[in-house]
Amino acid sequence: MDLFGSEAAAPATTPAATPHSANLLRTPETASPPVRPGAPPWTPPVTITPAAPPTATPVRPSAPPPPELPPKRQLLVGQFVLEYTLRRSTRRSIGFMIDDDGLRVTAPKRVSITEIDNAIRTKQHWILSKLHERRERRAARLEKPPIEWVDGAQLPYLGGDITLRLLVGGRNRSTYNPATRELSMVLIPGATELLLKERVKAWMQQEAKLLFEQRLDLYAGRLGVRYHSFALSSAGTRWGSCTVERKIRLNWKLIHFSLPLIDYVVAHELSHLLEMNHSAQFWNTVGLIYPEYEEARNLLRKRAQELPVLFG
Structure with a gap:
């Protein structure tokens, strides 16, 4: 079973600044920063810049084309034309699912299109309200500014924020201090922002x-x-x-x-x-x-x- 909260599956019918700074590392103005236990000696700040484009593109075998998605069907529901994706399965009843792609209907193979359309009309108030909520949430997420991947950035973790600390070292490594709620990322000189993000995600x-x-x-x-x-x-x-x-x-x-x-x-x-x-x-x-x-x-x-x- 999939967990969508209360809006994801209905009963069966019948998650201003520029994106990043050129220098992701701390840059002290007049003095070296304090040395943390276990941290490498401070060195002059190193700018993390995007990796240079390759001079040649290696030849890779062509990947198989992605599987085609089922075509969307359309149904007039009141004053609205409702689009939905229909999938057939071995389940015994008609099920509805709402996600960012819209309405997805799963129905037994023996159920006719007319029966499916009637089931949608029966649930139209629930479906339309959940589609509206999903659109509002998606818009709200897109309006939020992205994280700036610089030293001191605040990252959500276990219901609170932790502070990202960027350091220069001879090899990449990660250390988290629960007492100070700081995640220290030691990066080699020339590391890219993409690498930093992948390290935090990992x-x-x-x-x-x-x-x-x-x-x-x-x-x-x-x-x-x-x-x-x-x-x-x-x-x-x-x-x-x-x-x-x-x-x-x-x-x-x-x-x-x-x-x-x-x-x-x-x-x-x-x-x-x-x-x-x-x-x-x-x-x-x-x-x-x-x-x-x-x-x-x-x-x-x-x-x-x-x-x-x-x-x-």
Whole structure:
């Protein structure tokens, strides 16, 4: 099952300044900065500039063309022409899903187009309201200024901000000090901003994997279930998913949020091991190990809208 919060899946029918400075490293004006324990000796600031373009382009085998997406269908709903993507599956009922690409309908192979259109009309108020909410959220995310990847930048981590510190050294390495909430990135001279962003993302993904595994084991024990495997995802709109093979995936970007919100998603996906749906019994199961799930679900939606643009 996919976790979209309350808006993602309906019951079955019938996450002013220029983008970056030329110099990403701290540049003291009159004195050397204080030396932190374990940090390399300070050296004169080095400008991190974009890598020079290659002089020649290596020849690579041509990649296979991407799979074609199902064509969108159109349906007149009231005064609106509603577009949706139809997918056929072995499921027993018609399901609806809203994401940044619009409405996606999954229906059994035996169900006719007329039945699908009628099901959409039955759910039209829910569908139109959720599409409107999704458009507003997307617009709000795009309006937020991106992070400036300079020394002292503030990055969202576990519900708060941590400070990015940039240092020059002989090799790339990362160090996090929880006492000062500083993430120190030691970069070789000439490192690019792209490399810095990839290094920060890799560190956050590593932290996410370790933390999520701990929380999964904790809540699985409370619920009395066992999952087959766990992996990180980078989905654009899904915070988590659970398959019938008991495989759980959690979006690494949850590491930006506070622990209670992470625990809600963990409890949500583990509950699908017992109830592969979003029925009343499913939410009762979630409530057994996470009673405040409704508050967490709403807060997760709000916090996701407040995130700055990091790696987009």
